[in-house]
Amino acid sequence: MTYDDLVGPFDRAYKEFLLRRVVHDLGNSISGINSLSDYHLRSGVNDPVLEESLALIRESAELARELLVAVGTLLQTSDGQEELVSVQSLIVDTSKVISLLLPRSVKFETSCDGHTDAVISILRDEFVRKILSLVAMEVVDLRVPSGSMRLSWVMQGTKVQIRFLSTIQSASPLRERAVSFLAELSPGIEVKQVAEEGAFSLSIDLPVVESVES
Missing domain, CATH: 3.30.565.10 (Histidine kinase-like ATPase, C-terminal domain)
Structure with a gap:
């Protein structure tokens, strides 16, 4: 048995775990933060400082979501087909x-x-x-x-x-x-x-x- 034969199944399980836990679950949490800040901004905020803070939270959450999607793509195992x-x-x-x-x-x-x-x-x-x-x-x-x-x-x-x-x-x-x-x-x-x-x-x-x- 080669090293690749031994590591292969573990590598797939490891990547699947990261994809599910980090990309999916954490991605849902970030989307929740984004949606909540959007809701308050659309409802109208009288405090300029709070409004700016919510906008920054929304921007950061969106960037984090895009980063998670990118990481998820990189972690996916290729099927080897061009x-x-x-x-x-x-x-x-x-x-x-x-x-x-x-x-x-x-x-x-x-x-x-x-x-x-x-x-x-x-x-x-x-x-x-x-x-x-x-x-x-x-x-x-x-x-x-x-x-x-x-x-x-x-x-x-x-x-x-x-x-x-x-x-x-x-x-x-x-x-x-x-x-x-x-x-x-x-x-x-x-x-x-x-x-x-x-x-x-x-x-x-x-x-x-x-x-x-x-």
């Missing part, structure tokens, strides 16, 4: 998760070169996890990370190129393993480290299934 996805929606969904978790000291942006969307075949949730792992690699060992990150994509003939770029001055040894780490995403993927002065950059080339005019 799916056809829009590159644009994939970048948007990945960016939402990154923006929720990235320290405020780091600027994050996305970009697209062109007006054509593309459909690719990929393990969607695994893509999000791996890109988030790159983000974690860059910031986890720094007390106050600073710099910027960019996730971009562009059509190149029959392929789409997704680019990850970080200007954070990280010395993580994991950078050396990033190419092989991302290469596990799909059999048809090509991953390269790109020379960028003052930055760490990776390109991810994937075959296009279909191009779509935006």
